[in-house]
Amino acid sequence: MSQFPYLSVLTFLPLIAALGLIFVPAEKKNTIRYTALFVVIVQILATALVWFGFNFDLTGINKLEGYQFVEKFTWIYLTGLPIFDTFKVDYFLAVDGLSMPMVILSTIIAFVATISSWNIEETTNKPGSSKGYFILLLILNTGTMGVFVALDFFMFYIFWELVLLPMYFLIGIWGGPRKEYAAIKFFIYTLAGSVLILLVIIGLYLSVLEPYGGSKIHTFNMLAMMDKANFTSDGMMSLLNPGNFRFLAFLGLFIGFAIKIPLFPFHTWLPDAHVEAPTPISVILAGVLLKMGGYAILRIIYPIFPEQVQQWAWWIAFLGMINIVYGAFCALGQKDFKKLIAYSSVSHMGFVVLGIATYSELGIAGGVLQMFNHGTVTAMLFLIVGVIYDRTHKRGLDDFGGLATQVPMYTGVVTLAFFAAFGLPGLSSFVSELMIFIGAFTSDAIRVLTVISAIGIVLGAVYMLRALQKIFLGKMKDEYKTLKDLTVREYVMFVPLGIIVILFGIYPTPMLDIMNKTISNLLTAIQ
Amino acid sequence: MNTHLTLLQALVILLPLFGFVVAILAPNKMKKMYLVETGIMFVSLVLAAILFFTKIFNFSEEIIRSQFTLFSLGMGEKPFELLVDLTMDNMTVSLLFMVTLISFLVHFFSLEYMAEDPLKNRYFGYLGLFTFSMLGLVSTGSILFIYIFWELVGLSSYLLIGFWGYKDEAADACSKAFITNRVGDFGFFLGVLTLFITYRSFDLFYIFGEIAKGSYPYGSEVWLTVAGLLLFCGAIGKSAQFPLHVWLPDAMAGPTPVSALIHAATMVAAGVYMIVRLFPMFTETAFIVIGVIGGFSALMAATVALTQLDIKKILAYSTVSQLGLMVLAVGVGAYQAAIIHLMFHAFFKAGLFLGSGSIIHATHSQDIMDMGGLRKKMPVAFYTTLMYALSLIGFPLTIGFLSKEMILTSSLVLGNMTGNYIYFVFVVLTSVLTSFYIFRYIFLIFFGEPRNKHAYEHANDLNIFIKLPLIVLAALCFFFFFTLNPITLHGSYVTELLFKFPDILLPKEITHGFLTASPGNIYSTEYMHSLHESELLATLTSALIILAGVGTAWYMYMKKKLVPKVPEGALGKLYLFSQNKWYLDELYGVTVIKGTHLTAALMSWIDKNIVDGVINLGAWVTVALGKFSAAFDLYVIDGLVNLVAWINGFFSMFIRKFQTGKVQSYLTLAMVFIVLFVMYVFSN
């Protein structure tokens, strides 16, 4: 604990900034915006420091020694209570190879989102709304960051829920025409998921005992839950207890997380939310929020319910397959640019699920990498939609055509993003998808599913190129004669993402080194 | 020293990429950046030449490879390692040389051809990207990297076809090209996966070794066949074989030099190159499928080419047909014939395209009906084109003769040995048609009366940028660059040095032919022997073929001066059938494409109305329950008051039942209940 608490800074700096902003008058637009920017830049620095200080040999997952930058204090500690006579919640932050990529991702996305929120008042024409917007954005930032670094299940849940509320308002206030519907749908949907999670959390809490100061007490510590030895013999989750609820608990958690991913058939909130949300919010939604689901499955379900996972791996992979193909077809069927992107997210998150269902180092590493890559690529895609929408206030694919000659640089960016999206070799997604496919193809059980999923690659090309052609090729309408190419601010958003996409396409090693040991350990832990 | 070569190779490959980056990132002010790119291309060409000769003369026997680990994953006894693989054997260097050469010539040609285009930087950048991908494709020994570069050439082809994206046909063509290829790559990808999970490696040479040792996917030769065919799917897509050939003709919407470079000389040949590379891993069944598909594509494309009016379309189908021949050659086990024909074809077909390009540039038309009699106006174009045409039909003393004759011979020999002459028939028919349509092409363009005076007036040979490439390529069409023996390539350095696999890579025994074919070892001395004695027959055949084809063409278009049009009667039907490309596009249009879009629409509908519907239904039910309980609360039991009112109504109704007894009767009833209850109480 001697070292500097990077993670706390990462997590709570935005919240503090948000509290500070409350006292800034709404007129001081620039103060607010630059504060937000400052916060994300500090976050980037912190993340960089964590990255440099990261020890690639530690294994994480189920052993405290495996974690780094650990900050573990008692947060709430009550003794002398009935039944389980202590109630203890820890303030427990740490990173390992699984959470580190996600932390990096959410830092990047936070930065990009802040930049693209710069003129939120103009783009959503809500004058004077910057204050509330950025406060909510910062709170959201805290929530997302916290989910990835919290290792106390209870804390995790708090962050998990903390994400919902700002999101609700951000969609509901700054959103598009059907914002109310989208906002409440998103909220109710995800809430329904997370209350299930809550029940399971309590169930686990009641059936896990962790040695503490001589005696054994109930705990929310994930690491303790991963150790079978800690389960009480009569607890509802314990393996000894014949009539145990492990399967139900597994199911509850899985549904809870599947809604976030989102996994068929729980995905229908996504298109609405995406289409109605303002650009930066869609970016965060697709870039980070969806990853929370996949991350949670790996971080929580796998180590805590290995046997259920083993038992249901095929079905998980099946759902992943459905996501891939179904999402792709839906994307192909869309007329609305943004909806198309949203469904492409559904399809791509399917790859993640397929990957983590493979039970192989390659597959899972691919899944995590895919989460990262999809995060960056899809962020780019939504920003792209945002750019064209800000300029023309149109989103229908058929409203455009032949923009290529008018806005060459923009076209270039779009081409890059699109080809990255359907996994062109040399761009980031290809590596992860390749790993996923190899991993999946290696396991005999789900080979057939893999073959079917591979159709997703073809379809990916089909719908992406279709969009590309409809928007940028062919005859140009005269109304776009005056269309402006990218501005400096937009370059600031696109260039980092573009660099990441290309860099990790050619040389993904840094990312993989981070997760390598951890994932091997995950596999050994769950076998 | 080897490392130096490797570095040189890496340089040759990466320079064009550098050119691409330079040209793409060039700010709008630097209009002339494309010249830099061309310069870089030239350097790359020179280096490739140096590489070629060094390799051939000093290290002819070696396969120079260098690999390094990009990343490795996992702790298991066999962690996954992604190796970057740079391999160089004679075939590689020859192809490197060829590709850089043609690519440079095309650059050179484009300097004039694209002179007016505002986005030249971008255009040349794309050319650079393509060259890079193509070079990478031929110089790696890892199936994965072949796939990667495979996709990249696809990308650059997409970009170049769509370069004039404001033209609708170009817009459609580029998407069509990429997606059609993607369909093939679907198979390719699965093939790669199958190989990997079997041998835990992407290294082809290692895999060949394993196969030679007799270890097959899932331990059965069937799966080896499947893997082979899956990989072949990729080739079908790239090399525009039936049934995925439809994209190539449309791809002609791109600039003509691009067609010359990509859709005639190099990229489309990549498929053939791949199956030649993979030659050692094909099984008998695989060979049969390959051969038949190749033969059929060759024949079909040739028939289509007979009646086209767009000069680029004619050449496009001719390309498909020639590629078909190469694939067939692989199918009959004559990998050398295939790869050699690939290279020669690259020269003369690129030439043909550039020639057509110069014509188009001169007459501003692609329609064969606008031409005629250009012989006098464009002598250079004419003579060079004639040269190409001659080598295309395999006229003696041309390189075409040499390669064509190899294919004929080997297919004939195969027939002799297995009694299965189908391949031979394919080749012969195709060749006849070829020599017909290519001379139809020449006669209609360069001879006869000009059909479009205006175009005719403007036509001329233009400047050196146009002429030089044509002449160079034409020169390359003479045999003596490749062998001193005008009759056959046997014993020439081409066969003995450039394109000769070390014996370990050659299958010990490949049995051939349809169902009941007797096995024959095609690399046995016996085979070689019969090869020699078949050559004469083959030569004669090709002579006859040429006479037949060219003769007919001469008779129809020179003697009778016919103008292409739909003849009457059954012949007309055939004519239309051929002119409309066997109606394949229409067929796909109504089946595959419509099918996909219908499915998509269906899925979206399901998503909107059923999947989401369920959720909304859930919400609706909750709401309904709420409404119900609210209503219940409002009207039924709105506080004690309504309770009273309600019970009032209830009792009054009740009392109406007991008309006579009136209220008292009910009271007594109530009393009875209570008394009963109290008695029950006291019973215990």
Add this chain to the structure above:
Amino acid sequence: MVGLSHFLVLSSILFCLGLFGVFTRKNAIMVLMGLEMILNAASLNFVAISRFSEKLAPAAGQVISLFIIVLAASEAAIALAIVLNLYKNFYNVNIDEINTLKE
């Protein structure tokens, strides 16, 4: 000889009549009277029980009933006041016609 059970039966009857009145009368006053009957049934119970059962402290029930009577009186007073006020507002006391409180 009259035993506890008689009283109990009687009080049950009273109670039921009271309930019946409460439930069926339209006029608020009548409802209140029903209410009184219920209360009286209860206090009757108390008195009777403590009179007849010996293990109880003597007169406990009677005391309770005294309490009840007091409460009943005050309740009646308040109730009548409210009803009076109601009459001022609505000019009738038919409780089923008084339902403005509806959304």
Add this chain to the structure above:
Amino acid sequence: MDLTNQLSFLATLIPEYLIILFLLIIVFMDFSTEKIAEKIPAVAMSGLLLALLANLFMTGTLYETEKLLAGGEIFVNDGFAFLFKFMILASSLIMVYFFVQDDEVNAYKTRKGEFYILFYSMVLGMMLLASANDLIAAYIALEVLSLPSYIAAGFLKVDKRSSEASLKYLLFGAVASGVMLFGISLLYFSMSSTSFQILVSNMSHGIGFDPVMILALIFIIGGFGYKISMVPFHFWTPDVFEGAPVSITTFLSVSSKIAGVAVFVRFIVYSFAGSNLMNQEIAGLGFNLNSFLVLLSILTMTVGNLTAIFQNNIKRMLAYSSIGHIGFIVAALAANSEQGLIAISSYLLIYTLMNFGAFLVVLLIKFRIGSEDIRDYKGLGYKMPFLSVMMVIFLVSLAGLPPTAGFWAKFYVFTALMEAKLYLLALFAIFNTVIGVFYYFRVMKVMYFEKSETAEPLPILTGGNKTVLLVLGLPLLILGIYFTPVVELARETLKIAGF
């Protein structure tokens, strides 16, 4: 019961004495001149403050459970009683602020004293309820609480709605308590006692349930259930809440419910939970009291939440939502464990805060836009940012989402349920939470997502308003992050006899 014990017990009643004392003072002030009558609120507040202090002061010193529970007392003062009195007094203290703010009430200048007299007697009744240990005592305390509240509900004499509300309240309340009284008499018959303790002892001595007892129990539970508006005895709630002045509604929905819960819990715990009767099957009926409570709580929370969805009058909506919350409390009671008891009191503590907050906002808004209709709250988020933000905090807390204290309250209930293996009930609770979000968020939606067509500026909040709102709102956030104090306090609940 020896004398010292008696004395020390009487000593513990100091808060009650104080209340009575100040009640008299207020009466006299009311008789005297206008100027003095002006001071009544201040005096009332100080009286409550004194009582509260006295109550706090006696914590631990005089409330030793064992000493005060030699069998058969009518009133007991144990930790449980202390805790609830604390809540009652504290909430009453805040209530005074409400009364001061409530212009409807203040309109009747001359009757101010009368109003506070009523209020004080209600407080007295509540405190008695909190420590009643005997059915008759409970009944009397209940009446002491109820009779003034009937009048208070109809305090706005000329307002039709108000007087109608009071009538409904009166009828329902009176009938319920009457029936309850009859039930008591039946129980008296079969148990020959009315003390909770005796019930315990008798029952635990093998005397199972006989039909009379069941009837009696149902009557009695009905009586208590009406006080805490538990389904199916809740019908009065929405109408009365809607008709009565906002401050009275607040009072009814918070303070008097605290008292009701207190006595109900004590009754159930003493009579059943202490002995193992809770899970013992009732002869011939095939179910046990526990499952009966489970049924009640499921009904209560579901009906409350479902019905709340469609209310446009926010007071009515809050009324239904409070029914839903009572459902949660009954669920925790059904858990029949100490964990459950802690859950109950922590829930009540939080419930007080957030409900007061919500009602205060409603009141403040009402006297600015002059409407209680949710649909008129359009765009308030921009007109009254501070008020709206506080409202968001309260609503989110009511919905029970982190990081507000409301989440912890619910969390404790869930824990108790899971721990008691009442999984079905837990599921119901969960899904009621989700339903709750529907209507709580509807208010936010209207406030923030909808544009108001009128742009006229509204009268701004006074510093006092803001302070009180913060006093109510900040704890919700702080406790949401650090919940320990609440549980420490709630632990007093366990100092309940017979458990």
